[in-house]
Amino acid sequence: MSLEVLAFGYGLVSAAIIALAAVGFSFQFGISKIFNVSYGAMMSVSAFVAYYVDIILRTSLWLGLVAGGISGAVLGLASERLLFSPFQRRRPAIAAVIILSLALDFFTQNAINAIAGPGFFSYRLPPETVFRFVGTAWTPLELVFVGLAVFAMVSVHLLLTQTRFGTAMRATAADRALASSCGINVRRSTSLAWAMSGLLAGLSGVVLAADSGAFSFVSGDTFFLVVFAAAVVGGLGHTYGAMIGALVVGIVTEEVAVFSPSLKYVSAFGVLIVLLIISPGGILQIAGKVRSDVISE
Amino acid sequence: MKLSRNVPSYRRAEPRNGTRTARSIGAVFVGVLCVIGTLASAGVASAAMGTRSAASVLNVPVFEPFSGSEASTGPTLLAGCLSAVKTINAAGGVLGHRLNCRSVDSGSDPADAVPAVSRMLTSVPNIVLVMGPGSVAAPTVPVISAAHIPMISGSGSPQYDKNTDKYFYRAGPSDSLQGDAEAYWAWQHGYKTAAEVFTNDPGAQTIPGAITPLYTKYGGKIVKSITLAPDQTSYRTEAAELIAAHPQVIFTETDPQTAATFWSEAVQTSSKLPPVIGDQETTLQPWVQAVLPVAKLNLVSLTISAAAPTAGFRLYQKELLTLSSQIKNPSQYATFPGTISFYDGVVLSALAMDAAKSVNPPTYQPYMTRVTGVPSRGKTVVYTYAQGVAALRAGKTIDYSGAGGVIAFNKYHNVAVPFSADKLNDSSGALQNIGSVPLSVLLKLAAG
Numbered sequence: 001m002s003l004e005v006l007a008f009g010y011g012l013v014s015a016a017i018i019a020l021a022a023v024g025f026s027f028q029f030g031i032s033k034i035f036n037v038s039y040g041a042m043m044s045v046s047a048f049v050a051y052y053v054d055i056i057l058r059t060s061l062w063l064g065l066v067a068g069g070i071s072g073a074v075l076g077l078a079s080e081r082l083l084f085s086p087f088q089r090r091r092p093a094i095a096a097v098i099i100l101s102l103a104l105d106f107f108t109q110n111a112i113n114a115i116a117g118p119g120f121f122s123y124r125l126p127p128e129t130v131f132r133f134v135g136t137a138w139t140p141l142e143l144v145f146v147g148l149a150v151f152a153m154v155s156v157h158l159l160l161t162q163t164r165f166g167t168a169m170r171a172t173a174a175d176r177a178l179a180s181s182c183g184i185n186v187r188r189s190t191s192l193a194w195a196m197s198g199l200l201a202g203l204s205g206v207v208l209a210a211d212s213g214a215f216s217f218v219s220g221d222t223f224f225l226v227v228f229a230a231a232v233v234g235g236l237g238h239t240y241g242a243m244i245g246a247l248v249v250g251i252v253t254e255e256v257a258v259f260s261p262s263l264k265y266v267s268a269f270g271v272l273i274v275l276l277i278i279s280p281g282g283i284l285q286i287a288g289k290v291r292s293d294v295i296s297e
Numbered sequence: 298m299k300l301s302r303n304v305p306s307y308r309r310a311e312p313r314n315g316t317r318t319a320r321s322i323g324a325v326f327v328g329v330l331c332v333i334g335t336l337a338s339a340g341v342a343s344a345a346m347g348t349r350s351a352a353s354v355l356n357v358p359v360f361e362p363f364s365g366s367e368a369s370t371g372p373t374l375l376a377g378c379l380s381a382v383k384t385i386n387a388a389g390g391v392l393g394h395r396l397n398c399r400s401v402d403s404g405s406d407p408a409d410a411v412p413a414v415s416r417m418l419t420s421v422p423n424i425v426l427v428m429g430p431g432s433v434a435a436p437t438v439p440v441i442s443a444a445h446i447p448m449i450s451g452s453g454s455p456q457y458d459k460n461t462d463k464y465f466y467r468a469g470p471s472d473s474l475q476g477d478a479e480a481y482w483a484w485q486h487g488y489k490t491a492a493e494v495f496t497n498d499p500g501a502q503t504i505p506g507a508i509t510p511l512y513t514k515y516g517g518k519i520v521k522s523i524t525l526a527p528d529q530t531s532y533r534t535e536a537a538e539l540i541a542a543h544p545q546v547i548f549t550e551t552d553p554q555t556a557a558t559f560w561s562e563a564v565q566t567s568s569k570l571p572p573v574i575g576d577q578e579t580t581l582q583p584w585v586q587a588v589l590p591v592a593k594l595n596l597v598s599l600t601i602s603a604a605a606p607t608a609g610f611r612l613y614q615k616e617l618l619t620l621s622s623q624i625k626n627p628s629q630y631a632t633f634p635g636t637i638s639f640y641d642g643v644v645l646s647a648l649a650m651d652a653a654k655s656v657n658p659p660t661y662q663p664y665m666t667r668v669t670g671v672p673s674r675g676k677t678v679v680y681t682y683a684q685g686v687a688a689l690r691a692g693k694t695i696d697y698s699g700a701g702g703v704i705a706f707n708k709y710h711n712v713a714v715p716f717s718a719d720k721l722n723d724s725s726g727a728l729q730n731i732g733s734v735p736l737s738v739l740l741k742l743a744a745g
Contacts, residue, residue, distance in 0.1 A: 003534070003537060003538060003541070006533075006534065006537050007533075007534045007537075010531060010533035010534050010537075013531065013533070014530060014531045017530060018530075110364075113364075113368065117625060118368035118369050118372070118583075119369060119582075119583055119586055119587075120553050120554065120557060120583055120586050120587035122557070122587070122590040122591055125591070128565060130565055130566065137537075137566070139565055208530060211530060211531070211558075212530055212554070212557065212558045212561075213557035213558045213560070213561030213562070213587070213588075213591040213592070214553065214554060214557030214558070214561075214586075214587035214588070214590070214591060215554075216368075216553075216554060218365065218366055218368075219528075219554070222366075222528045222554075223530055226530070253529075253531075254531065254533070254534050255534075257532075257534040257535055258534055258538070260524075261523055261524060261525055261526065261532070261534070261535045261538075262497045262524045262525065262526050263526075264526050264529060265526050265529070
């Protein structure tokens with residue numbers, strides 16, 4: 001079995017996990033223009049909520065996944081309503097907003113450490129059989145992750161294009177003042193977008209923790225760098241761009257690993273640098289699909 | 298009388314009131330800075346020159362990571378210091394002074410460690426000894442040494458194999474010795490082909506550098522060498538490469554998170570992995586906690602020998618178990634070599650202070666090698682701090698053989714120890730000794 005083909009299959013799994021998080025991050029940025037560094041910490045919180053449901057309450061990982069998603073949504077909504085929106089109304093400098101999100105990130109990370117401790121945690125996962133298909137190898141859990149990511153992407157697409165709420169969000173992201181004057185409740189649109197983004201962060205946090213085997217209070221933040229790379233590669237603030245960016249980053253890193261495992265992150269950020277030089281708006285700008293920073297179709 | 302336009306320029310150049318006020322404030326500010334700087338220098342000089350105040354508490358900072366990706370290291374080693382300080386204070390302290398352990402977070406990154414060590418030296422009073430640094434040794438050892446304070450480090454970096462810094466002592470064996478032990482063990486057990494799986498941080502990379510030359514010298518072949526970037530979300534491709542190379546044994550050292558991800562994906566790829574040889578890292582509770590639930594490995598860890606049940610080891614364990622209000626679940630560290638070596642490091646330093654009749658670091662530092670060593674005629678072997686103090690008061694020369702056994706520093710302040718081979722029980726997570734690599738073999742290998 002060719003290692004390159006195997007790596008391609010593995011890259012799809014990585015891309016699925018990255019896409020779940022990157023789309024959520026782009027969602028948030030697209031509507032609020034806030035570079036939320038604490039996104040990774042939100043993922044970590046959800047992973048621990050799922051652990052509590054799965055292991056401490058002795059239910060199942062799937063219930064844990066639901067709980068993790070809900071906790072992410074609640075956290076996203078709370079941080080937007082209680083922290084970022086009131087702060088933004090004071091029209092602070094961009095750096096001040098980033099510092100606020102950084103402070104929230106450190107606060108959340110260390111709160112998890114204080115409660116759960118610095119150790120490592122694992123979900124209860126059954127032993128798995130590997131299925132081989134056209135030169136690739138998959139486990140049932142990996143197929144579930146990919147399926148979940150595809151389902152989430154399709155849902156996001158339908159939400160944005162087929163619902164009034166999605167139209168309202170797109171209008172708010174495009175021009176907040178104009179959307180408000182057209183009668184759109186921009187505050188509600190923003191809050192709901194953050195809740196959705198939090199839901200995706202929560203789901204991706206649990207999926208990441210399950211896929212990694214073990215996780216700790218820093219797992220979300222460590223993963224955030226790759227998520228950020230994927231979001232930027234696709235075009236920051238563009239949900240479809242984030243999906244494409246995740247695919248690029250996921251596959252490139254696994255293929256590079258065939259030649260040199262220590263160059264995985266080098267390759268991910270190398271692609272980022274090259275793309276930004278060629279096209280600061282990311283892949284979608286190259287494809288001529290992007291005019292400005294909006295949550296786009 | 299009003300000034301006319303014909304007033305000489307030097308009069309017109311007279312500063313306005315606002316400027317005068319600003320200059321006054323500036324002068325006061327500079328003056329305050331000078332005072333603060335002088336006081337800070339005095340603090341550092343005090344720490345450096347060991348001018349201890351009449352205060353009865355002497356501080357022993359444990360300068361290790363308590364946050365970040367290596368956050369589990371700090372508590373593991375702090376437990377050793379706390380146990381030691383308890384035994385020492387229970388025996389009356391050191392020359393009338395009580396000892397106190399303080400956790401000082403070095404962070405896991407050298408960029409964080411340098412400001413952290415400077416802050417430690419200026420803000421912690423009455424430092425007599427530093428326990429650490431470990432993974433951030435390279436940039437911070439010179440700073441501590443410049444303050445003339447002895448330090449007992451767990452760093453295995455080969456750069457300290459020929460150490461000439463008189464204040465630097467190594468608590469555990471060099472990575473060179475570790476690599477020799479692993480290569481020897483693998484060859485002795487008939488493994489002719491091997492793979493190496495290590496993370497790309499400098500601390501882990503020194504071990505394959507020692508394994509490969511000796512293993513290939515024996516006639517073995519390294520069929521695959523994989524260097525992992527730590528803390529990634531997937532190592533599927535790397536695991537597939539490892540399996541495809543068909544090694545008979547795998548040498549490894551990775552951090553717990555990387556290990557959990559890599560090995561969980563490796564066992565998915567192949568249910569019959571070859572035996573794995575690890576080191577002290579693979580015996581630590583965080584590593585076992587991360588990996589055991591997700592991957593059952595045929596793992597043998599080559600690590601410095603846990604102590605035989607001497608009085609010193611029993612006392613260490615007894616005091617350790619009383620620390621539950623300060624350390625989470627202290628019993629998990631009962632047999633960890635790193636915790637034991639930190640315990641012994643604090644005790645031997647305290648005995649050195651007693652022998653020198655001084656808590657001044659530059660004064661007692663030479664006695665650290667005088668109160669330890671291979672047992673010899675004329676020296677009284679002691680196993681606890683209380684025994685050591687009693688022997689010193691009786692005018693005897695002592696040899697502290699601690700919870701971890703004999704401590705023999707060579708001229709480079711390195712210790713050479715035999716290695717124990719401990720097999721991990723997949724069900725319980727307990728370690729079971731299955732053999733050893735004797736010190737005589739290792740010394741012969743080191744000599745070439």
